[in-house]
Amino acid sequence: MRQYQIAVVIGSLRRDSFNRKLADSVAKLAPREFSLQQVRIDDLPLYNQDDEENPAESVKRFRNEIRAAHGLLFVTPEYNRSIPGVLKNAIDHGSRPYSRSAWSGKPAGVIGASIGVIGTALAQQHLRSILSCLNVPTLGQPEVYIHVKDGFFDESGNIGADSTQFLQKWMDRYVEWIKKHAA
């Protein structure tokens, strides 16, 4: 059976990030032939075109991890009605050097969780417009805008039955999408 490696990019660096917990929960819903691996973005330097001839080791590693993946999953909080600078910085690194973007053609999903009622909707819109330019085919429906209320995650970081059912439906469509578009 063909195996699919998925690079999971999380937009928050904080240890108890809701989005990391969401990524962990979603990974458990993936079928056996899918392997979801979270990639590090916290050790990437701020992007500077002057460094392009001599990129940091972390930048090389990050680009290689994206290149090796069959698909992508972005799990992002919303900062100031957009994606975190931390996430955009990682996207910028992956897109360079010019004409050698690591992102191009990799199918993706976008989900996010927030304590705000719009559940990262505006961050996801900014991200989708960026991914379009990067030639990343991105799953449209179902959309996942998680409003994190008290008790959404239990003490072990697990989510309840209704949310699990909702996310399982999303996962089923995501898996179809990746299989259809993966190189």
Next chain:
Amino acid sequence: MRQYQIAVVIGSLRRDSFNRKLADSVAKLAPREFSLQQVRIDDLPLYNQDDEENPAESVKRFRNEIRAAHGLLFVTPEYNRSIPGVLKNAIDHGSRPYSRSAWSGKPAGVIGASIGVIGTALAQQHLRSILSCLNVPTLGQPEVYIHVKDGFFDESGNIGADSTQFLQKWMDRYVEWIKKHAA
């Protein structure tokens, strides 16, 4: 005569950045009572909410520089149809901690230069939607989408007479805007 301090935030870190040259050119067009100072963002760490109790010195300095300014000027390239992660990271730092944003109420202008024909138009749209959420009143017209062709900047980084005239008109409106909205 009242003096106005303007914090200039440049979205590119590269040494020969077109946007830094544009910021330098624009600063020369400001009236005597305006002082445009470029603020550093290259030494800010990647934003992590876990660091909020104990921010880096560079973060404290950056927030203080924004708080001390009467107005803002963003000069940004476009990376992947949005603003650079580097710039968004600085914006995220300035917006925190919650309820103590350094940006709120500071009037701003947004300009940008690019070798692409749309001259940073889509980056500026993303930036304007972010600034709206940050309660930053932002000058609407005239818009400045600079398409940098060969010879736009001469060897000393100066711009030609027509572009100078165009930017002087922008500056006159920008000055009115800052005076009207500055605290």
